[in-house]
Amino acid sequence: MLIEGGRIAQTGPDLPSRPGVPEEDCGGAILLPGLVEAHTHLDKSLWGMGWRPHQAGPSLRDKIDTERRLRQEWNIDPHRQSTRQALLSLGHGSTAIRSHVDVDTETGLAGIEGVARTRSELAGLVDIEIVAFPQSGLMTRPGTLELLDAALRGPADVVGGLDPCGMDADPKGQLDAVFALAEKHGKPIDIHLHEPGELGAFSMEMIIERTCALGMQGRVTVSHAFCLGMPDRDRARALVAQLAEAQIHIATVATPFRPVPLAEDLRAAGVTLCAGSDGIRDTWGPYGNADMLERAMLLGQRNNMRADSDVEHALWCCSWGGAKVMGLEDYGLETGCQADLVLVEAETVAHAVVAHPPRKLVLKAGRIVAREGRSLREAP
Amino acid sequence: MLIEGGRIAQTGPDLPSRPGVPEEDCGGAILLPGLVEAHTHLDKSLWGMGWRPHQAGPSLRDKIDTERRLRQEWNIDPHRQSTRQALLSLGHGSTAIRSHVDVDTETGLAGIEGVARTRSELAGLVDIEIVAFPQSGLMTRPGTLELLDAALRGPADVVGGLDPCGMDADPKGQLDAVFALAEKHGKPIDIHLHEPGELGAFSMEMIIERTCALGMQGRVTVSHAFCLGMPDRDRARALVAQLAEAQIHIATVATPFRPVPLAEDLRAAGVTLCAGSDGIRDTWGPYGNADMLERAMLLGQRNNMRADSDVEHALWCCSWGGAKVMGLEDYGLETGCQADLVLVEAETVAHAVVAHPPRKLVLKAGRIVAREGRSLREAP
Numbered sequence: 001m002l003i004e005g006g007r008i009a010q011t012g013p014d015l016p017s018r019p020g021v022p023e024e025d026c027g028g029a030i031l032l033p034g035l036v037e038a039h040t041h042l043d044k045s046l047w048g049m050g051w052r053p054h055q056a057g058p059s060l061r062d063k064i065d066t067e068r069r070l071r072q073e074w075n076i077d078p079h080r081q082s083t084r085q086a087l088l089s090l091g092h093g094s095t096a097i098r099s100h101v102d103v104d105t106e107t108g109l110a111g112i113e114g115v116a117r118t119r120s121e122l123a124g125l126v127d128i129e130i131v132a133f134p135q136s137g138l139m140t141r142p143g144t145l146e147l148l149d150a151a152l153r154g155p156a157d158v159v160g161g162l163d164p165c166g167m168d169a170d171p172k173g174q175l176d177a178v179f180a181l182a183e184k185h186g187k188p189i190d191i192h193l194h195e196p197g198e199l200g201a202f203s204m205e206m207i208i209e210r211t212c213a214l215g216m217q218g219r220v221t222v223s224h225a226f227c228l229g230m231p232d233r234d235r236a237r238a239l240v241a242q243l244a245e246a247q248i249h250i251a252t253v254a255t256p257f258r259p260v261p262l263a264e265d266l267r268a269a270g271v272t273l274c275a276g277s278d279g280i281r282d283t284w285g286p287y288g289n290a291d292m293l294e295r296a297m298l299l300g301q302r303n304n305m306r307a308d309s310d311v312e313h314a315l316w317c318c319s320w321g322g323a324k325v326m327g328l329e330d331y332g333l334e335t336g337c338q339a340d341l342v343l344v345e346a347e348t349v350a351h352a353v354v355a356h357p358p359r360k361l362v363l364k365a366g367r368i369v370a371r372e373g374r375s376l377r378e379a380p
Numbered sequence: 381m382l383i384e385g386g387r388i389a390q391t392g393p394d395l396p397s398r399p400g401v402p403e404e405d406c407g408g409a410i411l412l413p414g415l416v417e418a419h420t421h422l423d424k425s426l427w428g429m430g431w432r433p434h435q436a437g438p439s440l441r442d443k444i445d446t447e448r449r450l451r452q453e454w455n456i457d458p459h460r461q462s463t464r465q466a467l468l469s470l471g472h473g474s475t476a477i478r479s480h481v482d483v484d485t486e487t488g489l490a491g492i493e494g495v496a497r498t499r500s501e502l503a504g505l506v507d508i509e510i511v512a513f514p515q516s517g518l519m520t521r522p523g524t525l526e527l528l529d530a531a532l533r534g535p536a537d538v539v540g541g542l543d544p545c546g547m548d549a550d551p552k553g554q555l556d557a558v559f560a561l562a563e564k565h566g567k568p569i570d571i572h573l574h575e576p577g578e579l580g581a582f583s584m585e586m587i588i589e590r591t592c593a594l595g596m597q598g599r600v601t602v603s604h605a606f607c608l609g610m611p612d613r614d615r616a617r618a619l620v621a622q623l624a625e626a627q628i629h630i631a632t633v634a635t636p637f638r639p640v641p642l643a644e645d646l647r648a649a650g651v652t653l654c655a656g657s658d659g660i661r662d663t664w665g666p667y668g669n670a671d672m673l674e675r676a677m678l679l680g681q682r683n684n685m686r687a688d689s690d691v692e693h694a695l696w697c698c699s700w701g702g703a704k705v706m707g708l709e710d711y712g713l714e715t716g717c718q719a720d721l722v723l724v725e726a727e728t729v730a731h732a733v734v735a736h737p738p739r740k741l742v743l744k745a746g747r748i749v750a751r752e753g754r755s756l757r758e759a760p
Contacts, residue, residue, distance in 0.1 A: 257684035304637035
């Protein structure tokens with residue numbers, strides 16, 4: 001492969017050496033496009049802060065309240081922590097990240113500003129997209145809407161939302177507000193929807209309705225979408241058909257302890273599925289390592305994907321799928337694409353997913369940014 | 381820690397050096413007891429045979445038939461493959477393995493003999509317990525019972541069984557035969573029970589009944605036990621209470637795509653839960669790496685364990701729990717225990733589970749058998 005001007009210029013066997021163009025011997029490793037971390041929370045990781053015993057109780061509300069408390073007590077600095085996690089991701093080959101970033105009346109825009117600073121400092125290494133995310137509620141916390149509006153006038157790229165019934169108990173109010181913000185700023189939407197079963201289906205149908213009414217097809221993502229894992233698979237498939245028509249994307253983390261959307265049903269209906277790590281070692285839980293090749297394995301296992309072509313689809317969700325959801329241009333391995341590339345030592349693509357060995361090399365726009373699983377830029 | 385005669389002789393701060401006793405600087409790493417791989421299939425891994433695209437269809441029957449075919453075509457040699465997988469396990473710190481080994485009218489006792497040879501060659505490195513496992517059915521395949529009987533007269537330690545309804549369609553016939561073999565040979569039982577919902581509950585109650593009637597309390601394990609993940613949690617808990625009374629153990633692999641027994645319910649009732657990798661990269665599926673510290677993480681994630689004490693319980697299942705099920709004597713970290721030990725660089729036990737870095741050192745009966753994630757004995 002010849003890379004020129006940060007793009008894939010030529011591929012094929014026996015390309016001649018070019019004077020002045022440095023060469024890398026890839027040693028027969030497999031070349032993948034840069035992985036895409038399509039759902040995470042860069043502002044809240046505790047990575048690099050030493051092990052801290054988990055404190056939150058089991059409810060969603062308790063996790064949110066515990067986080068707001070510990071953010072102050074432990075000085076979880078969004079700029080420092082997002083830099084640490086983004087460089088961890090880059091070491092594992094993620095060259096683009098969609099991050100939800102908390103906006104609430106206590107934190108204000110500090111999270112958004114911290115992650116935006118990280119984004120500009122890491123420009124050229126990793127692309128970061130910022131979702132303004134009302135983690136503590138939108139309708140129940142007056143002042144949050146104005147903060148979201150300010151975030152979207154500023155560095156935020158995407159309008160976030162969260163459980164319009166379960167969190168705000170005002171689905172019409174919240175969703176109308178979220179879609180109005182999207183319309184006002186001309187920005188896409190990504191809504192966390194943890195609500196299970198028929199409650200989630202109810203909220204999802206309200207999202208679908210607004211997406212179509214406002215002509216936002218292709219610009220709305222529903223994250224988690226646990227309701228699609230409901231036992232009544234016919235009902236779930238009917239919802240999936242509506243999602244396909246509205247061109248709404250689904251983001252999953254392949255949650256192991258909750259019903260999840262079935263990759264097979266989404267694929268059959270033509271709904272784009274992307275994936276993410278969710279929170280990495282934060283006050284919500286201790287797990288995660290930001291490795292999207294391992295995430296592909298977990299997604300494959302969660303969906304009982306065994307055939308090589310199915311395992312390859314799990315990788316597709318963690319690369320092309322995420323690129324589509326984030327609207328990345330010139331993504332892929334074709335001539336002319338931006339040279340965001342990952343080298344993995346494996347026999348086949350399915351083997352790369354299953355074994356996910358440390359990435360041999362990562363390139364961002366043709367520049368070497370990580371080797372042997374670690375970004376060349378040191379984390380703070 | 382001072383180790384003498386393969387056992388933990390003394391622990392404490394500032395132990396004096398002993399002339400002639402070699403020392404290892406553990407550099408502040410965490411010491412765990414040897415991990416226990418309590419459910420796997422050593423005879424069928426393709427590890428080290430190069431990547432082979434997955435061929436089997438989705439049904440259990442198709443997986444079994446495909447395996448019998450490929451075992452011949454690909455020359456999946458039980459001795460060579462079990463040696464490879466056992467040494468892989470040892471590198472990750474497993475010092476004891478319970479392996480189900482296929483017995484059928486095509487393979488005969490070749491699997492049992494191959495794994496038994498591996499066991500004797502690896503004596504002193506890793507303990508291997510052999511379950512004579514009628515993978516292709518017991519009642520539906522005449523001649524299998526006699527082969528199981530021969531295996532149990534020989535090297536097999538445990539009587540295996542498999543889905544008495546779903547596989548043999550003769551639960552009374554199969555379970556009576558299995559328990560009769562156990563009684564005849566004075567050996568414990570480990571039954572694969574994939575049957576879901578009420579069908580699995582029906583089979584499980586027949587197992588419980590026979591366990592109590594024959595005084596086999598504490599000597600019967602049910603592997604997988606997917607029926608305990610049935611939606612009716614009260615019904616599942618009633619079954620768990622019966623299991624507790626019969627002192628029946630549960631072995632899980634924390635299957636990501638199937639309902640599974642809830643660790644929390646088993647723990648509350650006092651039922652011992654152990655864990656395993658199941659098949660490692662075999663004709664059944666491409667996943668697995670034989671790392672029981674990673675399995676503890678997967679078990680924790682599957683059961684939504686977030687508090688440090690819960691993550692530690694996940695590790696307990698992959699160590700003490702397995703030791704109890706296998707009946708390992710002198711297991712643990714107390715003075716007098718056999719020095720089967722694993723060193724992991726981590727800040728806390730929960731951190732060791734979540735991060736599962738390569739094992740720094742593994743000891744079997746006080747002897748160093750692996751370093752930096754690799755067994756010192758080379759695999760064939």
